[in-house]
Amino acid sequence: MILEVKNLKKVYGDKTVVNIENIQIEQGETVGLVGNNGAGKTTFFRMLLDLIRPTEGEIISKNENVSQGDNWKSYTASFLDEGFLIDYLTPEEYFTFIGSLNNLSIADVSAYLTQYGEFFNNEILNSGKYIRDFSKGNQVKVGIAAALMQKPEILILDEPFANLDPTTQIRLKNLLKAQTGSMTTFISSHDLNHVTDVCNRIILVEKGKVIKDFKTDENTLKELESYFSA
Amino acid sequence: MLSTFLSHQKKSFWRSRNRGGSIAAQVVLGLFMLYFLVIAAALGFGMTVLLPKVFPKVDVMTSFNGIILYYFAFDFLMRLQLQELPTLSIIPYLHLKVSKSKIVDFLNIKALFSAFNLWPFLLFLPFCFITIAKQHGILVVLAYILSIFSLMLLNNYLILFIKRKSISNILFTLGGLVVVSGFAALEYFKIISITAASDIVFRAITKQPLLALIFPALTYLVYKINSVFLRKNLYVEELSAKQEKKVSTDYPFFNRFGKVGVLAALELKLIIRHKRPRNTVLMGTIILAYGFLFYKPQVLQTNSFGMMLFAAVFMTGMSIISYGQFMFAWQSAHFDGLLSKKIDFKDFIKAKFLLFTIASTLLTIAASFYCFIDAKLLLLHLVAYLYNIGFTTVMVLFLATYNYKRIDVSRSASFNWQGMGATQWISIFPFILLPILIYWAFNLFHLPYVGLAAIGLFGLVMLLMRGFWVNFIAKRLEQQRYKIAEGFRE
Numbered sequence: 223m224i225l226e227v228k229n230l231k232k233v234y235g236d237k238t239v240v241n242i243e244n245i246q247i248e249q250g251e252t253v254g255l256v257g258n259n260g261a262g263k264t265t266f267f268r269m270l271l272d273l274i275r276p277t278e279g280e281i282i283s284k285n286e287n288v289s290q291g292d293n294w295k296s297y298t299a300s301f302l303d304e305g306f307l308i309d310y311l312t313p314e315e316y317f318t319f320i321g322s323l324n325n326l327s328i329a330d331v332s333a334y335l336t337q338y339g340e341f342f343n344n345e346i347l348n349s350g351k352y353i354r355d356f357s358k359g360n361q362v363k364v365g366i367a368a369a370l371m372q373k374p375e376i377l378i379l380d381e382p383f384a385n386l387d388p389t390t391q392i393r394l395k396n397l398l399k400a401q402t403g404s405m406t407t408f409i410s411s412h413d414l415n416h417v418t419d420v421c422n423r424i425i426l427v428e429k430g431k432v433i434k435d436f437k438t439d440e441n442t443l444k445e446l447e448s449y450f451s452a
Numbered sequence: 453m454l455s456t457f458l459s460h461q462k463k464s465f466w467r468s469r470n471r472g473g474s475i476a477a478q479v480v481l482g483l484f485m486l487y488f489l490v491i492a493a494a495l496g497f498g499m500t501v502l503l504p505k506v507f508p509k510v511d512v513m514t515s516f517n518g519i520i521l522y523y524f525a526f527d528f529l530m531r532l533q534l535q536e537l538p539t540l541s542i543i544p545y546l547h548l549k550v551s552k553s554k555i556v557d558f559l560n561i562k563a564l565f566s567a568f569n570l571w572p573f574l575l576f577l578p579f580c581f582i583t584i585a586k587q588h589g590i591l592v593v594l595a596y597i598l599s600i601f602s603l604m605l606l607n608n609y610l611i612l613f614i615k616r617k618s619i620s621n622i623l624f625t626l627g628g629l630v631v632v633s634g635f636a637a638l639e640y641f642k643i644i645s646i647t648a649a650s651d652i653v654f655r656a657i658t659k660q661p662l663l664a665l666i667f668p669a670l671t672y673l674v675y676k677i678n679s680v681f682l683r684k685n686l687y688v689e690e691l692s693a694k695q696e697k698k699v700s701t702d703y704p705f706f707n708r709f710g711k712v713g714v715l716a717a718l719e720l721k722l723i724i725r726h727k728r729p730r731n732t733v734l735m736g737t738i739i740l741a742y743g744f745l746f747y748k749p750q751v752l753q754t755n756s757f758g759m760m761l762f763a764a765v766f767m768t769g770m771s772i773i774s775y776g777q778f779m780f781a782w783q784s785a786h787f788d789g790l791l792s793k794k795i796d797f798k799d800f801i802k803a804k805f806l807l808f809t810i811a812s813t814l815l816t817i818a819a820s821f822y823c824f825i826d827a828k829l830l831l832l833h834l835v836a837y838l839y840n841i842g843f844t845t846v847m848v849l850f851l852a853t854y855n856y857k858r859i860d861v862s863r864s865a866s867f868n869w870q871g872m873g874a875t876q877w878i879s880i881f882p883f884i885l886l887p888i889l890i891y892w893a894f895n896l897f898h899l900p901y902v903g904l905a906a907i908g909l910f911g912l913v914m915l916l917m918r919g920f921w922v923n924f925i926a927k928r929l930e931q932q933r934y935k936i937a938e939g940f941r942e
Binding site for chain 2: 295353
């Protein structure tokens with residue numbers, strides 16, 4: 223077990239946004255978090271990354287409470303929104319910066335980036351633009367590539383498929399599938415097709431609570447569709 | 453339709469997220485404006501008396517005529533730097549059933565709400581009514597008013613047009629300043645004269661008031677050109693400044709500091725690539741001229757360092773205060789990202805110390821040219837320098853952990869008060885008062901140099917304790933991180 227959520231609660235005023243009794247995640251699992259707007263997905267991810275203080279409960283990453291130590295940062299990479307990018311840098315500068323935090327030299331970083339030529343569709347590197355000047359889809363690509371570059375054991379992505387073009391969506395799915403086994407991935411998505419395709423476990427949340435938690439099989443997509451159309 | 457636009461504008465002000473801050477800012481700004489308006493009015497009413505004093509051998513009318521065009525030349529330059537383009541606010545209307553000409557009208561009317569369009573009235577009208585009316589009668593006064601009013605609008609719309617053509621930048625302004633001061637120099641050496649030209653123009657108007665109609669005609673022309681241009685180019689991306697090719701840069705100097713250097717370089721890029729932090733830091737260099745106000749021979753002779761200390765501390769530390777008072781909000785847009793990355797809080801704080809130390813060192817070196825006035829000033833600056841890098845840095849960073857106000861760093865610089873709060877005002881006081889208090893305590897016993905030594909020693913001790921302060925502030929930041937991050941998310 224690499225990640226455990228225990229009695230996690232977040233309350234704003236009199237509204238409970240997240241209320242999760244227990245989730246245990248094994249190493250190598252690809253977990254999809256599914257739920258309508260307001261289900262508390264982003265708040266949950268922020269707590270997972272120690273950006274919001276839980277009202278109650280704790281998140282244990284490799285036997286360590288994330289709000290008490292920093293070790294989890296060395297094996298966890300994430301991309302939630304554009305706030306995770308430093309938008310006044312060029313993509314190259316941003317990758318170099320992220321690399322230097324993980325002790326990668328400039329040569330390491332550019333070697334890593336060569337394999338992303340296709341993923342970037344040649345629009346990102348050497349473009350002579352700051353990240354803030356890119357379209358949202360391209361910003362997401364930069365964020366995801368930077369997260370994967372850290373070779374994390376835990377990867378957390380919030381709605382990675384939104385804003386991406388169809389080709390890149392498929393490429394991203396392949397990327398994520400290729401990593402399974404070594405990496406524990408936690409993604410949220412509104413696209414039921416994509417999550418059921420990529421993830422081997424789905425957690426369905428509603429109003430902050432876990433409604434269903436199950437392994438994916440051939441019936442999963444139908445099950446989810448019937449849940450959401452009800 | 454226009455009134456709907458204006459009411460939306462009003463709502464966007466009153467309902468903006470940091471309303472408290474922006475109202476307070478508007479009040480302060482309002483007071484400033486009032487101050488300048490009062491000065492303008494005083495100058496305007498006093499012109500009858502002042503002009504003969506400034507230009508003793510010249511007829512009052514001639515000197516008044518002479519300054520009008522000069523004023524509008526400077527007005528032009530000031531506007532070039534300060535007047536903002538009202539563009540962004542129209543985006544939500546572009547796709548609706550609103551005719552383009554209505555939108556253009558709205559932009560043109562909105563552009564009139566500028567202090568620059570008040571000053572000429574206060575500055576020139578009193579003289580028109582007091583002196584010109586007496587000498588030349590009401591028709592000439594009307595001609596003058598018409599000319600001045602038209603010139604003002606001419607500048608107003610010409611600036612908008614130039615800015616929209618996006619050829620404006622700081623170099624352009626500096627160039628213009630050089631040209632105008634060049635004319636002033638030529639005037640001084642009696643080669644060419646704007647004053648004379650201005651005088652000739654307005655003298656002609658005095659003789660034949662109908663000639664004043666040339667100005668409204670010119671203004672109308674510019675207004676029309678501006679409107680047509682707007683009408684044709686009502687696309688948001690074309691109305692904002694042109695993109696130039698951006699290049700990646702690397703500062704090898706910072707590499708020797710390891711991860712701290714990486715973070716410092718990151719922040720340096722933030723400063724260089726955004727207008728507001730850049731101007732904030734540049735303010736610190738402009739203040740280097742303070743010395744000329746405070747370092748007076750008689751003060752230097754008697755070793756009364758009290759007021760000079762004020763100037764010295766300001767000159768060597770102003771950029772620390774002016775930039776540091778908004779820390780860490782400059783990074784609010786990506787603060788979540790920084791927190792989730794593998795960045796040690798201590799390295800984060802050390803990087804700020806590094807930048808502050810470099811800035812203060814550079815300013816101190818620059819300020820050492822005052823040694824041509826008196827070598828004692830080097831000692832004074834050294835004391836102020838130690839105080840700033842020892843104490844001011846620590847104080848600023850400590851207060852920064854109480855700052856939860858977001859700054860959108862990509863927004864423009866002039867008169868932008870976003871992120872102002874109590875912390876910002878508090879920080880100024882100990883920074884100025886503490887060294888002066890220490891000094892005065894010793895000065896009571898007539899020991900000015902001991903007083904200076906005490907301040908220097910205080911700074912030095914704080915500097916030697918820096919390791920402790922880094923840990924202390926890093927710990928504070930760690931405790932406050934949720935609150936700061938929440939504030940920065942809005």
